[in-house]
Amino acid sequence: MLNVPERPLSSTRPVKNRPTTLVQWLDQVIDLPQVRVQVRLRGNNLYILCEGQECPLRSLLLLRVVRALAETNLERFVPNSQPQVYQVLLYGRSLGQVRPAWADVIYLNQLDRYLEKLQKGASVARSGLTDDTPTSSLAIANIQLAKQGRPDAIARYLSEFLNALGVAVRATVKTVPSRQGTPDHSRLWVMCESIYSPDASLMAESIAQKLRDLELSGFQDAIVFSQVHGEPQPEWTLRVDLTPPDEMLKEWARWGDAEAISRLLGRTCDKTIRASATLKDTTLHVSCTGSPAPDQKRAIAAIQPLLNAIAPQGIQSATVYGATAGQGDKTAPDDTPAWVEWLNLPASIHTALADSTHWLAEKGDIPAIAYLLTRLLNPDLDRQLATGGIRIQVRQKEDLLHIMADAPLCPPQNRVGTAVAQFLKPLDIPGVAGVRIYGRRAGQVRPAWSYGADFGVRDRLVPAATPEFAASDEYVGDLLTESGELTRRSDLTSNDLQAALSRLLESVQGLLTRSQLFVVSASSNQTLDAKPGISHPTKLAFVWGTLGLLLTVQSDWILGQLLKPTVEPMKPTPIAVVSPSPNVSDEIKLPQLSLQKPGIGRGEAFNGSGFTQSGQTVLSTDDRSPSPNSIAEAPIAKALAAAQLQQKAVVDAARSPYPTFNARQLDEKLVLYRQYVEKSGAPDVLIMGSSRAMRGIDPTALQQALATQGYSGLKVFNFGVNGATAQVIDLIVRRILPAEKMPKMIIWADGSRALNSGRVDVTYNAIAVSQGFKKLPNDPSPPAIAAVPTPVPESSLTQSLGTISSTNSVVADSYQAVNTWLNQSLANLSSTYNQRESLKTLFQHEVASGLKLTPSADHDADLTIAQDGQGLIDVNGFLPISNRFNPATYYQKYSRVAGNSDGDYADFRLEGGQAEAIASLAKFTQSQKIPLVFINLPLSGEYLDSVRQEHEQAFQQYMLRASAELGFTYRNLGEEWKMENDFFSDPSHLNRYGAFAVSDHIAKDPLIPWIKR
DSSP states (O other): OOSSOSSOOOSSOOOOOOOOSHHHHHHHHHOOTTEEEEEEEETTEEEEEEEESSOOOHHHHHHHHHHHHHHSOGGGGSOTTSOOOOEEEEEEEETTOSSOSEEEEEEGGGHHHHHHHHHTTOOOSSSOSSOSSTTOHHHHHHHHHHHTTOHHHHHHHHHHHHGGGTOEEEEEEEEEOOOTTSOOEEEEEEEEEESSOOOHHHHHHHHHHHHHHTOOSSEEEEEEEEEETTOSSOSEEEEEEOOOHHHHHHHHHHTTOHHHHHHHHHHHSOTTOEEEEEEETTEEEEEEEESSOOOHHHHHHHHHHHHHHHOOTTOOEEEEEEEEBOSSOTTSBOSSOSEEEEEEOGGGTOGGGTSOHHHHHHTTOHHHHHHHHHHHHOOOHHHHHHHOOOEEEEEEETTEEEEEEEESSOOOHHHHHHHHHHHHGGGOOTTOOEEEEEEEETTOSSOSEEEEEESSOOOOSSOOOOOOBOSSGGGTTOBSSOOOOOOOOTTOOHHHHHHHHHHHHHHHHHHHHHTTSOOOOTTOOOOOOOOTTOOOHHHHHHHHHHHHHHHHHHHHHHHHHHHSOOOOOOOOOOOOOOOSSOOHHHHOOOOOOOSSOTTOOHHHHBOTTSSBOSSOEEEOSOOSOOOHHHHHHSOOOOOEEEOOOOOBOOOOGGGOSSOOOSOHHHHHHHHHHHHHHHHHOSOSEEEEOSHHHHHHOOHHHHHHHHHHTTOTTOOEEEOOOTTOOHHHHHHIIIIISOGGGOOSEEEEEEOGGGGOSSSOOHHHHHHHTSHHHHTSOSSSSOOOOSSOOOOOOTTOTTOOHHHHHHHHHHHHHHHHHHHHHHHHHHHHHOSSGGGHHHHHHHIIIIIHHHHTOOOOSHHHHHHTTHHHHTTTOBTTSOOOOOOOOOHHHHHHHSOOOOGGGOGGGTTOOSSSHHHHHHHHHHHHHHHTTOOEEEEEOOOOTTTOOHHHHHHHHHHHHHHHHHHHHHTOEEEEOTTTTTTOGGGEEETTEEOHHHHHHHHHHHHTOTTSOOOOO
């Protein structure tokens, strides 16, 4: 451990100024020029190695170091991030030696004893300050302090064995208020910190045993956290039951446990008396042996009060025997006892105590069932008292027993589940038709495994929900989740349901028929009375058509009158008298605003040459001009860097020459990509992905950042499509984009949601049934979309998308001309057409506000951004959103969606169709020599709850494995900036400021194989 020099001292001795580091301080303390000092901090220990040409003298070093430690606060030289030092280990050896010649341990809380020993002149040359045995006086003193409940002493006590694992320990004590009628109790909090994450199986049981050995009084439990240094959350949590052994024995003895009673008798009786107990039927037989035979009165005086206080369940009497121990075996009594005493116990008087524990369990007594299961799963009483054993909690919900078994190490399912089910089934408990058993490590909330067994046929609509058991005894009686189970109505039959459905269909059919818009089919057996006089379909159609036309004209006229602007007559304006000295400040009150840009430091505004940096601007997130009052009240938003806004794209998917793919945004992006290619040529870098990619990477910012890294002149286009999954990306790249217009590099920016094969791929399924998909070639080589060749017959399925577009464009232009003429003709007749924007605004503000419609999810928030970016996408395909995510206001407008209710993570599974699409895309890009890079885009901390975090971790492992196997580059930014809400427009989408940060970050990433023109 100390063979590798960490901080060797210089051979030249510095002047003895005030030391600033630990090594400098030790150098001055030891003050031996020929001795070199090295230190290491590990856990709660400080290791000091002193070596020289000759081994340093042990007594001299101990004397100087102990005196210095007594006079100096060692924490001055220890970093704030380092845990408190509890003990110092001092070593001495000669240079070149592997093992130290001597070693000594200095407990920092026992420095006064060390000084006393040194001042008396005791020899420490050989034995050191402490004995070699663990039962030395100093070690015993530490244990005694820990048994008093002092947190610093408990931490030192635990660190003695945890330091071997490199684990530092801190301890605190907090008072936990109890329920009414019970006194408050203390809870011990233990924090174990290390540079790695030790498995719970290595530490949990040892920690539990060490803490229980202290037999702390006034403590109910201890909570132990294991945390990696620098991480915000603990890796695992452990709960240790600190109930004293005597109290645990009394609790089991109350249920008539003979072994527990025997141990209590042994602790109560005189040391000269050996007491043991056995149970036969309802009588407890107590044997008291000694040499000579114990005194009868003394023995009964000790035993009878204890048994009366315990009042064991189902034990009505006790027979006490006094005997002399045998000569060969002092623990074996002679055949004939010296005396016998009969005792009546409380169960013989109180009928509530007369029934046995087993009989109570058969009648459904929950505490009795819990006790019997506890003893069943803890056959070794010594082990249970040492570690706390397996704790059992029992709950009954309707006809099911729910049993939770927890221990410092999670109880094995194959041992616990079957044993509990086999024990409970013969009891035949009334009202119980099955059992559900769960196992977990003590301190966890959710079970690690579950096991179920039904004792009979159970008629249920859906399975019962798993209850959650409290992790602490403080709330052991509470279920954290209420039952919401559906029940079956036994009085309903299939005939009742069929009759109700028939009546409903008849009512709907009659309503539609009476409207005269529908008639009963000839095959129908039902006869409905029709009104006479309207039996001809032609006349009926003419009447309804006329009424509809009149209603349309009337509605158009009424709406036109409502939307007509009212012109008020001009009122004469009185002539104002001009004062000789007008006060401008009384008429216009300007807000006190600074003309300086907020948040821009001098070092950020100018580069090294003295000119302002290029490529980024600082913009406000709100273009509206606030009122003076709002300026005074609202806080100034933090200025963030973003690329300059580009010209908005003008795309009309309805006039696209390509057949539709049943995805409006994909249709628009195809048209926009064609425009980009015709103007600038094929892009060098193509960004693919869903709406997260469309908002998450800014092509302009990426181009500028790449230029500063030496990749100037690269063209970047964002082909993000809302809802695009791996199957959609594979389809676009391999079968839709033209081979001659392929990019030189593909950046796929998305996350785990795009690769979830468990949910329904709505976007791909819609594309798969579209006209455009049906006319795609089966050959995996991509068809052309940029050029428009001469038309070919449409029956050919191998024609390119460009050929399809040529035929469709001719037909589309003809229909468009007719459509334009009809629109212009009807617009001249309508009084509302020219005011349709006003009508839309009126409808949105009046009708929507009257209905009080409120979105309820993150996806609903996306719809407010101009219908998924329609009209806001720039010419490079990027959707710049300036909104900043503010959880305080966002969740007032939209409801919070938990991860277990998020449809994007429904039935989360990474193996399946999406995984096959990734493999297909990776193989294709490799064959085309196009680098493929997957960027896992950031998510906000508000979005990453425990359920989503678990799926994201599984996604990380899958992508690391897939990238190595399939040969593409994977970069993980999932938790970057997760606490920077200003970089997000909603919980899962970046805004233009976040897109700028991501673009700048990936441009500087040395692991991304950027290309040069």
